Amino acid sequence: MARITALLFASLFLSPLSAASPTRASPLLASRQDTDNEGLHSLMLAAGKLFFGTATDVRYLDNKAHQAIVQNPNEFGMIVPENSQKWGELEKEDKGKVDFTNTDIIAAQAKGNGQLFRCHVLVWGAQLPSYVTSTSWTEKTLSDVLQAHITTTVTHFGSQCYSWDVVSEALSSSPDSNTLSTTSLFHQVLGASYIPFSFYWTSLAADPSSKLYYNDFNLELSPSKAQGAVDIVHLIRNYTSPTGEKNKARIDGIGLQSHLFVSSVPSLPSLTSTLELFTNLSLEVSFSELDISHSSLSPSPNATQIEQQEKDYMTVISACLAVKGCVGITVWGFSDKYSWVKDAFPGKGGGCLYDENMKNKGSWFAVAEVLRRAGVVRRGAVAVDASLDGEVAVAVNSTTTVEGEGGGGGGRDPDEAVRKAARSGELMRGVNGTELMVAAGEEVGDAQGKGQGVVNGARRWVVTGWGGWVVVMGWGFWGFWGILSS
Structure with a gap:
């Protein structure tokens, strides 16, 4: 008789983390394996994604402890210059006098360590050269300068860049607005066309x-605002170049910066829905500047707040794992010592995965645990007993049968339950009350991308892959996502 195995990432909602220490979480589950020697990038690869990366820069080169971490390709498989590649850093002095030295150092580090290199950023309304902000521009003169900057910079780095952040933060900062920011110099002189213009010239040079x-x-x-980004995608794709060329401006991805605060992180359904808004446009997505900060560091965050931060990180990581087109995650600096948040928002911070002494925090272990489980399941080596009175225990290299029955099926045999659920599209309910949705269809493998809808308040769908595993995702009041294989 075929046996059913299931993995629920219940640590998101069902199995709370302990936060006894600010630098390390207690075991998430009783059978939790130690992740001390597993780097986040290696775990991300094992989970089927492309990279786990971090921002860094030349000003950290003298910190040996920092460098030992950032140059470890098992920990970070992508690095991005935090500031040194911005226009104002490249042309600090005279117009046309471009200095790539600092960015070249970071690029060489990435190449030497076998890490991907993300190039950031070509066109942004801040950190511009002084001559750009002080000159009275016409549409023609600013277009010429912008084109020259893009072409010179992109050509210099050539094939070194996995990706380019071509334009950043073109949308209004108003929370509920889908309109473009009118405070940008580029928008004031060139209007909305500066966005596809920038992608057009980058497409030619990259x-x-x-x-x-x-x-x-x-x-x-x-x-x-997410819809505003969708509108930008269409603006780029529909652009006609100055010479009358169409469909020459290319866009391949959307970066969600995700500078978040503890207890204000969107739900897993909300995050996956946003990611899919873009992947449905045939774009890849990534969390591009992730940090999850405490809204106040005075007094120091208590155990409950630290635990919530860990859960919030797990939610974001799980969202990327849940969406096929999410290729990876980049944190905007990995140590609280160098976090941009404490300078930009005094009194807030503590949002990184390492503390100021370069020690792994509880949030690091939470992230590692989610990735480790996903990688183990992808290799088909884990089973989970979901019948433990609201707890979930991982049993590595063993087989555990999920006890449950198919809705309307009437039988308690779990194999028959999942078969009936697969045929009827009904719920399979574990004895602890956890609900798993299997999409309708005689063959579960044929249900990829189908079965969306609402049953008893639980949104659900099924995707297949991962070495024969069937991925069942859904949530109700408590929220969860899981993996089934039969």
Whole structure:
């Protein structure tokens, strides 16, 4: 008789983390394996994604402890220059005098360590050269300068860049607005056309293998702003060049910056829905500047707040794992010592995966645990007993049968239950009350991308893959996602 195995990432909602220490979480589950020697990038690869990365820069080169972590390709498989590649850093002095030295150092590090290199950022309304902000521009003169900057910079780095952040933060910062920011110099002189113009010239200069991204904040928090990003995608794709060429401006991805605060992270359904808004446009997506900060560091965050931060990180990671087109996650600095948040928002912070002494925090272990489980399941080596009175226990390299019955099926044999659920599209309910949705269809494998809808308040769908595993995702009041194989 075939046996049913299931994995529920119940640590998101069902199995709370302990936060006894600010630098390390207690075991998430009784049978939790230690992740001390597993790097986040290696775990991300095992989970089927492309990278786990971090921002860094030349000003951290003298910190040996920091460098030992950032140059470990098992920990970070992608690095991105936090500031040194921005226009104002490249042309600090005279117009046309471009200095790539600092960014070249970071690019060489990435190459030497076998890490991907993300290039950031070509066109942004801040950190511009002084001559750009002080000159009275016409449409023609600013277009010429912008084109020259893009072409010179992109050509210099050539095929070194996995991706380019072509334009960042073009949308209004108003929470519920889908309109473009009118405070940008580029918008004031060139109007909305500066966005597709920038993608057009980047498309011409960039290596064909480099991905071209639009990058912005609060896309995951505001449906209106996310729709504004969708509008930008269409604007780029419908662009007619100055010479009358159509369909020459390329966009390949959307970066969700995700500068978030503890207890204000969107739900898993909300995050996956936002990611899918873009993947449905045949774009890849990534969480591009992730940090989850405490809204106050005085007094120091208590155990409950630390635990919530861990859960919030797990939610974001799980959202990327849940969406096929999410290729990876980049944190905007990995240590609280160098976090941009404490300078930009005094009194807030503590949002990184490492503390100021370069020690793994509880949030690091929470992220590692989610990735480790996903990787183990992808290799088909784990089973989970979901019948433990609201708890979930991982049993590695063993087989555990989920006890349950198919809705309307009337039988308690779990194999028959899942077969009936697969045929009827009804719920399979574990004895602890956890609900799993199997999409309708005689063959579950034929249900990929189908079965969406609402049953008893639980949104659900089924996707297949991962070495023969069937991925069942859904949530109700408590929220969860899981993996089934039969």
